[in-house]
Amino acid sequence: KQWYQRRVAITAGESIKSGFYKCTGKKRNRQDDAIIEVKTRAKEIECTVDVPENTNTNVDTAKVGETVTFTCKRGFGRKPPLFDAPEEIKCGAGGEFDRKPAPCLERIKVYPTLKYNRKKNSVRITCPVPGNGYDVNSNVEFSFKNAAGKEVDVGGKVLPAFANKGKINFVYEVSPIPMAFTATCFVTNNKGDGIAYGSKAVQPQKRKKYRLRLCVDTTA
Numbered sequence: 584k585q586w587y588q589r590r591v592a593i594t595a596g597e598s599i600k601s602g603f604y605k606c607t608g609k610k611r612n613r614q615d616d617a618i619i620e621v622k623t624r625a626k627e628i629e630c631t632v633d634v635p636e637n638t639n640t641n642v643d644t645a646k647v648g649e650t651v652t653f654t655c656k657r658g659f660g661r662k663p664p665l666f667d668a669p670e671e672i673k674c675g676a677g678g679e680f681d682r683k684p685a686p687c688l689e690r691i692k693v694y695p696t697l698k699y700n701r702k703k704n705s706v707r708i709t710c711p712v713p714g715n716g717y718d719v720n721s722n723v724e725f726s727f728k729n730a731a732g733k734e735v736d737v738g739g740k741v742l743p744a745f746a747n748k749g750k751i752n753f754v755y756e757v758s759p760i761p762m763a764f765t766a767t768c769f770v771t772n773n774k775g776d777g778i779a780y781g782s783k784a785v786q787p788q789k790r791k792k793y794r795l796r797l798c799v800d801t802t803a
Contacts, residue, residue: 630674637687645674655687660778662688663724663769688771693781695768701788705758707742710768711750712779719744722771723753727764737764760787 606617629644632651637659645651653670660666665685672680691713698707710723723744727737739757746752753770767782 628678630678630680647674647676649674653684659687660690661685688778691779693779695781695783699788703758704760704788706785708755708766710753712770714749714751716772717751724769725755726767729764
């Protein structure tokens with residue numbers, strides 16, 4: 584009964600359910616019927632990747648359980664602790680991502696300065712940020728890493744920010760300096776679409792030792 588077999592194409596957008604279907608084949612004046620069983624697979628759930636502004640990713644969709652990596656475009660970064668690091672987000676069972684990727688903000692490089700007090704073995708780290716879009720109430724965060732690149736707690740406190748010569752200065756004081764470390768400041772602008780950052784190495788300070796010289800009067 585080869586003569587009545589035929590293929591039925593299902594175009595995009597159409598759907599078919601599992602079950603038994605009657606097929607009719609015709610050739611000239613002859614006709615024959617056949618009952619066939621059709622089994623369909625459930626549509627696979629996927630997450631649609633919505634790429635935020637200034638963000639890169641390498642896929643458009645992801646299957647349940649798969650992880651999608653988001654990175655910032657050149658010249659952009661996230662708030663700490665991610666900053667330069669890629670962000671990985673998993674596609675959940677309901678076809679939704681666990682969370683939205685953090686926004687990528689325009690980055691501005693700044694150059695912190697240090698003011699040591701050798702007697703107290705202390706330092707004031709000042710992070711000068713251009714005044715355009717920033718003020719003394721802008722959100723600031725400081726992070727500290729040791730020589731191995733590991734986050735460390737160096738103590739200290741944030742001092743009040745102040746404006747000077749068109750720049751907003753954000754200050755952190757460490758007293759005493761417990762170890763050598765690198766300090767990094769992150770300041771988010773008032774619109775929330777830009778971040779200023781900069782790093783500076785800090786070294787413990789040792790008090791100067793003075794030598795006493797004994798003077799002897801030889802004229803007597």
